[in-house]
Amino acid sequence: MKRFALLGPGTFSEEAARYLLDNGKESVELVHHRLISDVFLSTVNGETDYSIIPVENTIEGSVSLHLDWLVHEVNLPIQAEWVFPITMNLIGFKEELPLLPGDSLDEKLRGMTTVASHPTALAQCRQFLRAQMPQADLHETGTTAEGAHFVKDNGPGKGYAAVGTKSAARLHGLDILFEQIQDHNNNFTRFVLVGAEPVHLDKPNEQKTSILVTLPEDFPGALHQVLSAFAWRRINLIKIESRPTKKMLGSYYFYIDIEAPMDSVLLPAALAEIEALGCQVRVMGSYPSYTYIGS
Amino acid sequence: MKRFALLGPGTFSEEAARYLLDNGKESVELVHHRLISDVFLSTVNGETDYSIIPVENTIEGSVSLHLDWLVHEVNLPIQAEWVFPITMNLIGFKEELPLLPGDSLDEKLRGMTTVASHPTALAQCRQFLRAQMPQADLHETGTTAEGAHFVKDNGPGKGYAAVGTKSAARLHGLDILFEQIQDHNNNFTRFVLVGAEPVHLDKPNEQKTSILVTLPEDFPGALHQVLSAFAWRRINLIKIESRPTKKMLGSYYFYIDIEAPMDSVLLPAALAEIEALGCQVRVMGSYPSYTYIGS
Numbered sequence: 046m047k048r049f050a051l052l053g054p055g056t057f058s059e060e061a062a063r064y065l066l067d068n069g070k071e072s073v074e075l076v077h078h079r080l081i082s083d084v085f086l087s088t089v090n091g092e093t094d095y096s097i098i099p100v101e102n103t104i105e106g107s108v109s110l111h112l113d114w115l116v117h118e119v120n121l122p123i124q125a126e127w128v129f130p131i132t133m134n135l136i137g138f139k140e141e142l143p144l145l146p147g148d149s150l151d152e153k154l155r156g157m158t159t160v161a162s163h164p165t166a167l168a169q170c171r172q173f174l175r176a177q178m179p180q181a182d183l184h185e186t187g188t189t190a191e192g193a194h195f196v197k198d199n200g201p202g203k204g205y206a207a208v209g210t211k212s213a214a215r216l217h218g219l220d221i222l223f224e225q226i227q228d229h230n231n232n233f234t235r236f237v238l239v240g241a242e243p244v245h246l247d248k249p250n251e252q253k254t255s256i257l258v259t260l261p262e263d264f265p266g267a268l269h270q271v272l273s274a275f276a277w278r279r280i281n282l283i284k285i286e287s288r289p290t291k292k293m294l295g296s297y298y299f300y301i302d303i304e305a306p307m308d309s310v311l312l313p314a315a316l317a318e319i320e321a322l323g324c325q326v327r328v329m330g331s332y333p334s335y336t337y338i339g340s
Numbered sequence: 341m342k343r344f345a346l347l348g349p350g351t352f353s354e355e356a357a358r359y360l361l362d363n364g365k366e367s368v369e370l371v372h373h374r375l376i377s378d379v380f381l382s383t384v385n386g387e388t389d390y391s392i393i394p395v396e397n398t399i400e401g402s403v404s405l406h407l408d409w410l411v412h413e414v415n416l417p418i419q420a421e422w423v424f425p426i427t428m429n430l431i432g433f434k435e436e437l438p439l440l441p442g443d444s445l446d447e448k449l450r451g452m453t454t455v456a457s458h459p460t461a462l463a464q465c466r467q468f469l470r471a472q473m474p475q476a477d478l479h480e481t482g483t484t485a486e487g488a489h490f491v492k493d494n495g496p497g498k499g500y501a502a503v504g505t506k507s508a509a510r511l512h513g514l515d516i517l518f519e520q521i522q523d524h525n526n527n528f529t530r531f532v533l534v535g536a537e538p539v540h541l542d543k544p545n546e547q548k549t550s551i552l553v554t555l556p557e558d559f560p561g562a563l564h565q566v567l568s569a570f571a572w573r574r575i576n577l578i579k580i581e582s583r584p585t586k587k588m589l590g591s592y593y594f595y596i597d598i599e600a601p602m603d604s605v606l607l608p609a610a611l612a613e614i615e616a617l618g619c620q621v622r623v624m625g626s627y628p629s630y631t632y633i634g635s
Binding site for chain 2: 079080081082083101102104109110163164165167168169171183185186187188191232233266268269270272273275276277279282283284285286287289297299
């Protein structure tokens with residue numbers, strides 16, 4: 046039995062975790078926390094085996110702060126990554142709909158008074174909300190799950206609805222009034238699983254390696270020199286991102302995702318070459334990457 | 341009179357805006373919105389002259405979604421950027437302190453029952469909250485400003501406090517109980533100002549140019565080839581970040597910040613060379629960058 050710490054319950058993190066782990070070989074327990082610092086710390090302290098961290102495109106906390114924690118505060122290798130689509134639902138009391146004026150669902154939505162959710166979730170459903178519920182007050186909550194909680198707490202009969210996940214609706218015994226209300230369908234959140242041991246999952250995957258490279262000094266072309274080590278070996282870089290080192294203003298490290306496992310022939314040679322150039326290299330993890338297949 | 345749209349009131353965006361604009365030559369009006377989509381749209385629709393957008397390290401919305409909006413949804417050039425320190429304060433009712441048990445402020449803080457704020461703000465003050473107020477319930481709100489609003493609404497006598505900006509305390513007539521309660525002092529939020537016209541501010545600055553480069557196809561070393569155009573001209577790149585194009589899975593563009601104005605001799609030549617390689621280049625703006633001097 047493995048224990049996974051994550052932001053939740055009722056979050057995108059929970060939905061993404063269930064997708065990743067449901068087909069896994071091991072039985073799992075999800076341990077929910079409300080603060081990302083508590084998620085990390087439960088794994089650092091050995092209360093859980095893994096942390097599930099949204100690291101890209103997330104509305105659950107700040108991506109760059111999550112990455113900073115991973116780099117500066119904890120020393121847990123990445124054991125897996127996956128991307129999961131962000132889909133938003135309008136959540137409320139189905140029993141309330143007959144009480145609202147109008148015949149169609151469209152007309153009834155115009156009778157709703159308040160929509161509660163995380164501000165970014167509301168912003169992502171702007172077109173839907175403007176078209177279908179222009180009269181509704183927006184109520185901002187700290188998480189999408191808390192939006193559903195707010196609706197539940199206020200009870201039926203007031204015309205309250207939330208924007209959020211299906212698991213938040215289930216958690217609070219609410220109904221999905223409208224599925225997929227997000228303005229764009231091409232938003233994905235990227236998650237990583239960090240922990241001391243590798244995970245074993247029954248899913249097709251490609252292998253990736255993530256490294257941090259700190260340049261010896263801030264000189265023009267330093268990054269170009271680092272990338273040469275990969276380019277001439279024809280090693281493909283998937284992602285590259287510069288981040289402040291926090292030690293000195295204007296000093297940067299580079300977070301680089303590589304389309305190759307650490308045990309490939311060429312990658313260790315490339316990293317050795319980069320270190321020989323005077324750069325610091327830290328391997329954040331070499332791990333399987335899972336693509337969401339659709340439900 | 342210029343009009344600036346931003347997330348607010350009582351936000352870090354508002355404090356950063358006041359820092360940037362207070363010494364400006366022009367008289368300004370701040371127009372507050374609660375959703376980042378409404379901030380952008382007010383400038384697109386001509387109701388405001390500029391939008392102020394947090395684009396790095398922010399707890400006000402999602403950085404990557406803000407950048408995506410700037411890239412995919414609106415066509416407003418960047419006219420300025422600046423970084424602003426993230427400092428958190430404990431906000432509450434000073435009149436309430438004599439009612440709480442204990443003599444020192446430390447003892448009194450242990451009598452407080454609830455701390456309200458944005459989840460990421462609470463996570464950033466974790467060490468302070470664990471040490472000084474381990475008994476307090478955490479109440480998560482959609483913004484730090486709303487945390488202060490929640491405290492004000494519940495009135496004195498209940499031992500409620502919020503974590504947030506000084507401007508949120510002022511806005512709601514609350515007091516600063518404790519300054520600078522964040523765990524780390526090296527967190528900065530980066531803001532950009534977007535709009536049709538250049539701004540004129542009385543501050544020392546360096547000039548930067550931001551570009552988007554879309555590679556012709558995903559081949560190993562493509563990025564290396566692009567960076568060569570800068571490296572041999574000794575043009576310094578400050579920041580580089582790959583982002584999905586959203587058109588095709590696995591297709592990326594690169595967001596690159598360059599330490600040179602667009603009207604320098606070498607930069608246009610480098611961009612022409614990159615285009616000749618088959619890349620698409622879009623200039624996001626060439627603008628002054630202001631460093632926060634401290635208050």
